[in-house]
Amino acid sequence: MSAPPSIAIVDYGAGNLRSVAKALERSELRPRVSQDPSEVVAADGVVLPGVGAFRDGMNRLRDLGLDDAIREALERGRPYLGLCLGLQVLFDESDEHGRTPGFGVMPGRVERFPDRDVSGNRLRVPQIGWNEVRFSGDHPMLVSLPETDYFYFVHSYRSVPSEPKQIVGTADYGGPFAAAVAREGVFAVQFHPEKSQAAGKRLLDAYRLWVEGMG
Secondary structure (H helix, E strand, O other): OOOOOEEEEEOOOOOOHHHHHHHHHHOOOEEEEEOOHHHHHHOOEEEEOOOOOHHHHHHHHHHOOHHHHHHHHHHOOOOEEEEOHHHHOOEEEEOOOOOEEOOOOEEEEEEEOOOEOOOOOEOOOOEEEEEEEEEOOOOHHHHHOOOEEEEEEEEOEEEEEOOHHHEEEEEEOOOEEEEEEEEOOEEEEOOOHHHOHHHHHHHHHHHHHHHHHHO
């Protein structure tokens, strides 16, 4: 019996890394929390979780040399799963605490939720709690996922992709927004699968199948 795929959980000093590692283990993956760029590049897959501010996250990734390691892993075709801030940093920039460049591997930007919804009613920000996500598209992850599922969100900012085809999951909070985005080698979600119980396990099981299929 072959060993489970090795997964590098990128540690830049923010995020509930232990919870993410335990959730990946339950999906029969072999996670390792690491700040070592060489371990990130060598792993079968890369998971970037995160909480907190965009600028702080990007600065910390650069300080540790993990930004270049993630780029190299993507170039080598390592399946990347981004969680919450791990989705947002993929884009060109964010306006959180002033304009801050991201990885730029997906065109678009990150902006704060508006103060009012599409009907003009006051919108509570951040969004905290469960919300329905509707999936669509042809990414390998989606083969194993239901068309709709409920996940747990905690965020004040949302991504605005420039290429609508890269939106593979939508939710509604004051209006529709991108809850999941994807391109070749990348799948990222705004919600927290490690906090999403059975739905989160379904998503991480799908990630395991994707990584195994790339092996």
